[in-house]
Structure formats: C-alpha cells, structure tokens
Amino acid sequence: MKKIAILGAGGFGREVKTIIDAINKVNPTYNFIGFFDDGIEKGLLVNNYDVLGGISDINKYDEDLSIVVCIADPRIKKKVISTINNSHIDFPSIIHPKASITNEFVTIGKGCIICEGTIITCNIEIKDFIILNLMCTVGHDTVIGDYCSFMPSVNISGEVKIEQGVYVGTGAKIINLLDIGENTIVGAGAVVSKSLPANCTAVGIPAKPIKFH
DSSP: OEEEEEEOOSHHHHHHHHHHHHHHHHSOOEEEEEEEOTTSOTTOEETTEEBOOOHHHHHHOOSOEEEEEOOOOHHHHHHHHHTOOOTTEEOOOEEOTTSEEOOSSEEEOTTOEEOTTOEEOSSEEEOSSOEEOTTOEEOTTOEEOTTOEEOTTOEEOTTOEEOTTOEEOTTOEEOSSOEEOTTOEEOTTOEEOSOBOTTEEEETTTTEEEEEO
C-alpha cells in the first residue's frame, strides 16, 4: 500500500481523509500516515492522526510519499504547491468511489480531489490540482484549468471553458458555452449566464462582476 498524507488539517482535509477511507474499503490502496500543516504544532493529533510538520518536513521526507493538497483557495494552493521540492513526493488524484465518471473520454490530471456524489459526463478535460466538492456536476466538452476549486453543488453545463485559478462558491450554476477567465471568483448561489473576464469577483442572478483584483 502506498504511503499517503494530507497537507492541510482543517475541515476539508479531514473530509478528504474520509475519501481515502472509502477508497480503501473498496480496494486497499493507501496507508494514511497523518497530516502536514504549518499552522498546527508538530506532534499534535488531529482525529487521532499525527501532525507530521509543515512544508519543510515534506521537503525533507526521505521516502516515497503521496500528498493530497487540501487547500481550497486557488492562489494559496498554487503558491504552496510551488514550495514543495522533493523527488520522493507525488500528487495522486483522489476520487471518491461514489463519484460518477460516466465516459472513458474524460481526462483527470494530477493532484485532483473529486468528492462523493460528483458527476462528470463525457469528453471533459480536468487539469491539475482541481477540487470538485460534494455533488458537483460537470457537463460534456468542458475544460477546467489548473488549481480551480468548486464548492459543493456547483453545476457546470456543457462546453464551458474555465481558466486556471477559478474559485466557484457553493451552489453556483454556469450555463453552457461560456468562458470563465483566470483567477475569477464566482460567489455562492450565483447563476453565470454570460462569460466572465479574468481577475474579477462576480455575484448574483445573473452573475455580474462587482470588483477586479
């Protein structure tokens, strides 16, 4: 069994541990050894598992180890991943057994987290370090760029192109044939009916940019 640890011992990290447990119940795959988190003292316990240190401890780890990066904010996630420099470390994609990937013409990059109840249909490209939280749906011919995060119950219709670093809040909906620019934030419950530019925050029904960053 492959050694695995979670980077980020907060609520989402603890939820992802339950995905690893679900995978192991179906097919024993991973030996979970604990959490890494720079914000929690090394040696403390989180849900009965050790906090093994922070990024510096990952970079000093001298055995093969899989790391799951449980950071929702795309900007922070990208920055943290860029600081990991250890040839022993790999980033598997963690997919809950009760997620539905309905077609062989779906590609999923490294470091992704796909939670229970998510439905991914056909001819979809999901790049690296994507989070699809509980009960998301992704329609046909959609492309999702690196580091994006989608909170629970986000619905993405077909033929949507989402650039890297996009964050979409709980329950938001994106209709078909739209483009979402890089680093854009879509607020919870928003309905995106027109393409959105890069580096904005968009909210409402229909979603409109309220600020740029």
